[in-house]
Amino acid sequence: MKLIVQIPCYNEELTLPATFNDIPKTIPGVDQVEIMIIDDGSTDKTIEVAKALGVDHIIINKNNRGLARTFRKGIDECLKRGADIIVNTDGDNQYAGWDIPKLIQPILDGKADLVVGDRNTGKVAHFSALKKFLQRFGSYVVKTLSGVNVPDAVSGFRAYSRETALQLNIVSPFSYTIEALIQAGKKHMAVASVPVETNGKTRESRLFTSIPKFIERQLTTIVRMYAMYQPLRVFFFIGVTLSILGAFPILRFLFYYFTGEGNGHIQSLILGGTFTILGFISFLIALVADLINFNRMLIEQTLEKVRRIELSQLDDKKDQ
Numbered sequence: 001m002k003l004i005v006q007i008p009c010y011n012e013e014l015t016l017p018a019t020f021n022d023i024p025k026t027i028p029g030v031d032q033v034e035i036m037i038i039d040d041g042s043t044d045k046t047i048e049v050a051k052a053l054g055v056d057h058i059i060i061n062k063n064n065r066g067l068a069r070t071f072r073k074g075i076d077e078c079l080k081r082g083a084d085i086i087v088n089t090d091g092d093n094q095y096a097g098w099d100i101p102k103l104i105q106p107i108l109d110g111k112a113d114l115v116v117g118d119r120n121t122g123k124v125a126h127f128s129a130l131k132k133f134l135q136r137f138g139s140y141v142v143k144t145l146s147g148v149n150v151p152d153a154v155s156g157f158r159a160y161s162r163e164t165a166l167q168l169n170i171v172s173p174f175s176y177t178i179e180a181l182i183q184a185g186k187k188h189m190a191v192a193s194v195p196v197e198t199n200g201k202t203r204e205s206r207l208f209t210s211i212p213k214f215i216e217r218q219l220t221t222i223v224r225m226y227a228m229y230q231p232l233r234v235f236f237f238i239g240v241t242l243s244i245l246g247a248f249p250i251l252r253f254l255f256y257y258f259t260g261e262g263n264g265h266i267q268s269l270i271l272g273g274t275f276t277i278l279g280f281i282s283f284l285i286a287l288v289a290d291l292i293n294f295n296r297m298l299i300e301q302t303l304e305k306v307r308r309i310e311l312s313q314l315d316d317k318k319d320q
Contacts, residue, residue, distance in 0.1 A: 002032045003104065004057075004083040005097075006074040008067055010040040012091035013049045018199075019089065020053045022097030029108045034081070037091070038074040040064050046091075057081065068176040075165050079307070080314055086160045095119075095157040096197035104159045106192040113164040113189040114180070116150045117157030117196035138218060142178055145226045146185030150193045153181055154218075157196055164189060166307055169300055175221040182222075186229040228296070231289030239282030246275030 005023050009016060016037070025033055036057035037050045041064035050058050059077050061070060071088060078086045085104050089095045095117060106112035121135045139153040154177045160168070167187060172179045184191050227234045249272030256265045 001030050001084050001108075002034065002082055003027065003030045003085045003087065003100075004034045004036055004078040004081060005087045005089060005100065006036045006038060006071075006078055007089055007091050008040060008070040008074060009037050009042060009046050009050075009091040010064065010067075010070075011042045011044045011046060013042075013045045015093045016046060016049050016091055017053060019091055019093040019097065020050075020055065022093065022199075023089075024098060024100060027101045027104070030085070030104070034083075036074065036078060036081075038070045038077070040066070040070045066173055068170060068172050068174055068179075071176045072170040075160070075168065075170075079162065079165055079311060082315070083165075084162050086162075086165055088156060088158050088160070090156055093199050096199060099157075099194075099196040100159075102194055103157065103196065106194065107159055107161050111190065112192035113161050114184050115159040115192045115194060116152060116181075117155050118150070118152045118193045119155055119157075119198050120195060121152060134215070138178075141222060142181055145222065146182045148181050148185040148191045150181060150191060152193070153178060166304055167300075169303065172221050172225070174217045178218065178221050179225050182225040182229060227289075229293070231293050232286050235282050235286035235289055239279045239286060241279075242275050242282055243279035246272045246277075246279060248272070250276070 007016070007019060012019070020035065023033075023035060027033055034056040036059065037046070037055050038059045038061070039047050039050070040061045047058060047060065057077065059073065061073070065073075074088070075086060085107055087100055087103060089097060089100075099117065103115055103117055106115050121132050135152065135154065139151055142153040143149055154175070156177055158177075158180075164184070167189075168180060168183060170176045170179055181191070249268040251272075253265050253268040253272065256268075
């Protein structure tokens, strides 16, 4: 049983040593613990610090690609190196590395495919009241849309089984945490949450720099991911809404028409007809989007098989 702890890093030379030292090097139930950093185009001495610490694997992005793309690259590299369990943590030492044994236990017990560390954000001292509210509200929205009951949906402290990592296809450029949960819910994976500790604040958040921008990005990700996995429901709802909006003006016109006062109310008929046509178009889009959704599932199954073949070939080369 091999565990690889991946740490996406961008200019983390000051915090990486503490993050590295907090990670236990031996864990009951795990034969081998390895640490990987994925450097996202750092301009400081992150790579030099990682080498000095004795990090097992150092993956380098030539330029800054963002957290979501860096996370996705890390997952692929962990799989190539034979990871049975992958733990993701942040390079700023926000998460308590000594909680990793607790985090992976549901996977070792065969009870979960994905485990999310719950920071209990309501009790984190350096989180503002607004940030705590947004965390709770965002987690509620994700729970409603994905069917996954996780109190801290945006926590990046997570453990993935090998099978889960093979099935994940992160396409969002920003919030991989939300996308992964929505995918897990729609693919009927077993998701668990365990309470974890957090360390004191080491630097300002690079994701939460602007509240309006953060909300806009999170909402965009949620809407995009939900529409991707439930297109029929999304566009059917839009079609029903538009049709209802169109029905009221049409009924208004008919009322005045049959009471002999139809003159002057033709604009109601035009408005109602416009909304009704838009509703009908939305129903057609719903059908087409649902067919595309089935095609996406076939592509994902093909991608998973290709991954398995590539990894099998890598294993064969190692054995030779």
